[in-house]
Amino acid sequence: MKHIGKVKGTVLAGAFVTASAIAALAEFPERNIEVIHPWGPGNAMAMSKVVAKAMGEELGTDMPVISLPGAAGTKGQKTAMGKPADGYTIFDGYVAPLVLQPILGNADWNYKDFKPLSAAVANAFAIAGQLDESRWADFQELMAYCKENPGDLRYSSGSRNNLPHMVIAKVLQSYGCVAQNVPYTQDGNVFKDLGSRVLDFAFINVGNYRANPDKVKILLVLSELESSKKAYDGAPTIGELGIDLGLSNLGPMGWTWWIVNPDTPDDVTEKLRGAMERAMARPDVIEAIEAIGFVPLDWDHTKYEEIVGSVDAQLNSMGNALAWEEEELGKLN
């Protein structure tokens, strides 16, 4: 009986050691990896699904993209970073929640607080006007009209306090143009109301422009990059009009850099980085991203500090044009 007991004990101990070894050897990932996307369903989410699908194929797992909109993307970021730091949650780190909201005092983090995986995509904005506008022929004339008629013009940047709002407000400030911002929750409706002459001018993204290139006139591309100018069929850029916003490269553009919780183990982070870099280099992924109207970015994690740090510094030093806009509109009312 004693022998049987010893054998049982040995078998149990062996089983325990084997199970522990298997667990230790278990390869990441063992289950689905969630990507938290900070906006509602739409083009940007479709783009994230393209990247997530390719990255999941590289890792041999599914990567569902979960839409968690709210508070300019900060709800998604808070939720993602509140999940366990095991690499099974990735945040689709758009500039608004990652950099802009902390600058505006609406979030208590800094871009340095997270571990970057890789840059994903960028999206250039432009200011569009109506096609048959008789009050002005170009952007400079629009600004002159606006200066003469303070508070008379209506424009939209989509949501309030987002990057397009901040950049457009800065442009208007540099011309002394006071116009009423009208917030919208759906970008498509901005485009619709611009077309039906409810708005005088508005921000537009490449996707909306490409759908109806004959319905609006692009007055100013909010980027200095040649690729952005090309996306808007050669419309004038801020660089060409000599508008100095103190923003360069990705500064005035929307972009996303996928990030994970800073406490994520290094080996897991490296695995995710490798998979994302391989996914972003795939021709089918690049083609799909470009089809949606986004620009694929090929910076790896080593460039995070340099690129995102530069945008952070630029946005920090450009001053709060949103506060200026509010103050000037307040004086008129």
Add this chain to the structure above:
Amino acid sequence: MIVEFLSAGLDVFLSPLALGFTFCGILVGLLVGAMPGLGPLMGIILLLPVAIGLPPVAAMGFLIAIFVGGSCGGSVSAILLRIPGTPLAAATLFDGYPLAQKGRASDAIGIAITSSAIGGLIGGVVLIFCAPILASFAANFAPPEYAMLAVLGLFAIVVISGGSIVKGLLAGCFGLLIATVGTDSFSTGLRFTFGSHNLLNGFHIVAVVVGLFAISEMAAQMLGRDLLRKPDVKVERPGLGTITMTLKHYVNLIRSSAIGTFFGAIPGAGGVISSFTSYAVAKAAAKPEEKYGDGAEGGVVATESANNATVGGTLVPTLALGIPGDASSAMLLGALLILGFIPGPAMFENSPDVVGGIFMVYLASNIFLLIAGILATPLFVYVLRIPKVYLIPSILLLCSIGTYALQASVFDLQIMLVFGLIGILFRAAHYPLAPVVIGMILGPILEDNLRRSLLISREGYWIFVDRPVSTILVVVNGLLLATMVYLTIKRARGSKQSELAKALSADE
């Protein structure tokens, strides 16, 4: 031109892959629609990665069929269990459930499926023949028109409240109140979030609907004494008879489909408003003997034809202007872009085969819905034969899975349970639940567009009568309000007089 689109589309549509995936899409759609919590949007999001690996028309057939099937699937659980599978079917339970309780569950599902298919086909005809005209009309709907339309929608509360208008209005106000929770998109200030980041975007409508309807219904069922009894429900397949039953309501069918298509074509309005509005109009136009709210076939016809016609309507601005009509069509738009097609006028010129193919898959989806739905009805009805002791925990589990899957959020589960408790209290006090949903959906539309209109306006409230469509809506709203006040006063006086007459006759 239309014939060219359709013939070009027919060539690409008639492939085993496109036909097969469209049919699979309908099955997936019916399943995600019938499961409380999930819905067409979740189905499209989950299966987008599968679709983008397919040829364009097969991919769009798969996703559009999920949209079509999912918009109808919610009616199945609404009819059988008094739980709307999706918010779209919240109005279907008014008459669908009583109809099932009268032993006509198969008929009710058959009518719902037939109405959905015919409504969808009517929406499809409008999509094919009037897309550019309807899109340009809808494009002129600006914030003042949306605000007035939302006010019009709120009147539906009075019509659907049944017993007590006051209770209905109070429930509607509760819906409006909970819709204010979250980040104010105008000031970016936080409202009633109590420091919780989970509330930054307010309550998820699906978690609220599942809680209010499903949890409270299951609680009510648990109080019954028949938990172990195996119900003797006759399971039969609805035949051509249900199609005849549906077609008998042809005026209602056409009117509700038109309402659904119209609301679909206006970006941001959506299927929930269209189904409630259609129901309210159908009820208001019905004869008293039709007994709306007590198992009227017309009630099911109105809501189901409207919410599926909305799918065709939402495709109008999505395809013709590149502006998504709702969240589901926003994902369809994203899929089209990934597949290399830019929705908008240029797509009609440059890719007539794809546009025609999309028209064809949409029409085919509705036909497949009729076939698959009718064939699957006995399976659905079989659910009613399961003893409640097994059925209730299974439904609660499905509700929890569906609600959690929305945002992978435990908080949504907590919200579901809290609103379940609220639903139980509402039922105990005989307050209707549907007005809460109407208030919650119309609240943000009304508030945002009212404030947006005033920001756009240079003359304050005059903006609402400066624009022709808005002016018409203001007048219609004014007349409706006056009529409702008049009828309410008349009814109150009538009941007082009859009470007096009763008292006098008792004295004699």
